Amino acid sequence: MSDPDGLATEGLTKSFGGVRAVDGATVTFHQGRINALIGPNGSGKTTFFNCVTGMIRPDSGTVTYRGRDLTGRPPHRIARAGIGRSFQLCRVFPRMTVLENMLVAVRRTRLRELLVGARQAEDIAKARGLLVRVGIDHLENVEAGNLSYGQQKLLELAGVLMGDPETIMLDEPAGGVNPALIGRIGTLIRELNAEGRTFLVVEHNMDLVMSLSHHVVVFDRGRPIAEGPPAVVREDPRVLEAYLGV
Ligand code: ADP
Numbered sequence: 001m002s003d004p005d006g007l008a009t010e011g012l013t014k015s016f017g018g019v020r021a022v023d024g025a026t027v028t029f030h031q032g033r034i035n036a037l038i039g040p041n042g043s044g045k046t047t048f049f050n051c052v053t054g055m056i057r058p059d060s061g062t063v064t065y066r067g068r069d070l071t072g073r074p075p076h077r078i079a080r081a082g083i084g085r086s087f088q089l090c091r092v093f094p095r096m097t098v099l100e101n102m103l104v105a106v107r108r109t110r111l112r113e114l115l116v117g118a119r120q121a122e123d124i125a126k127a128r129g130l131l132v133r134v135g136i137d138h139l140e141n142v143e144a145g146n147l148s149y150g151q152q153k154l155l156e157l158a159g160v161l162m163g164d165p166e167t168i169m170l171d172e173p174a175g176g177v178n179p180a181l182i183g184r185i186g187t188l189i190r191e192l193n194a195e196g197r198t199f200l201v202v203e204h205n206m207d208l209v210m211s212l213s214h215h216v217v218v219f220d221r222g223r224p225i226a227e228g229p230p231a232v233v234r235e236d237p238r239v240l241e242a243y244l245g246v
Pocket residue numbers: 016017019020021022039040041042043044045046047048
């Protein structure tokens with residue numbers, strides 16, 4: 001059932017040709033917690049993310065957030081409702097500096113202010129504060145394309161934070177990132193959650209998922225097959241079967 005306090009889907013479905021990438025997914029994510037969405041490759045996690053964040057329109061079903069129907073709304077409307085997201089393949093502008101990327105990030109959700117050039121000094125101060133927070137402030141004038149992949153992920157997360165989202169959806173935050181930076185990303189997620197932000201994280205790194213999450217939802221073939229605390233989900237025979245085919 002949908003939860004008026006959190007992000008929920010009911011019967012969400014999206015097909016590509018003959019493939020049902022998301023197949024009637026009914027899920028509720030817990031507001032105020034770190035939620036993980038896991039599942040084998042091709043189980044529909046990214047398509048689900050894209051339906052929720054307005055990147056693609058679901059064929060049927062609903063997306064609600066805090067009791068509001070967001071089904072089929074475009075990405076800027078989802079962002080305005082309080083949901084920010086990162087991408088599996090990091091989206092930064094490689095020829096812009098780190099600081100410029102931060103300023104572009106905020107204006108994606110404040111188009112009118114881009115036109116009138118308002119609040120620039122405030123935005124710069126906020127951007128610098130967030131770069132300190134994620135630990136890449138010393139790189140503010142470096143072109144983003146010259147950062148390591150992990151640093152680009154940190155920049156993308158900082159960019160998401162520019163919009164002050166109360167819920168943050170991260171698509172594979174640790175994918176392709178070296179272990180030291182994975183630790184930092186995990187710590188940041190925990191700190192941000194302790195400050196009241198809700199997370200929904202798609203991640204393949206099971207050590208990170210199991211140590212970080214309060215609630216894990218497991219997808220297989222486009223829909224949830226199990227959910228619960230990490231220790232419970234890890235032992236669930238349906239999950240072992242989905243992953244290992246046993
Ligand atoms: P996951 O993120 O769990 O790996 P995806 O959502 O990327 O899963 O993919 C789910 C299924 O949908 C896969 O079979 C994939 O090949 C298919 N799919 C995803 N996106 C597209 C697309 N744009 N066009 C055609 N098929 C797609």
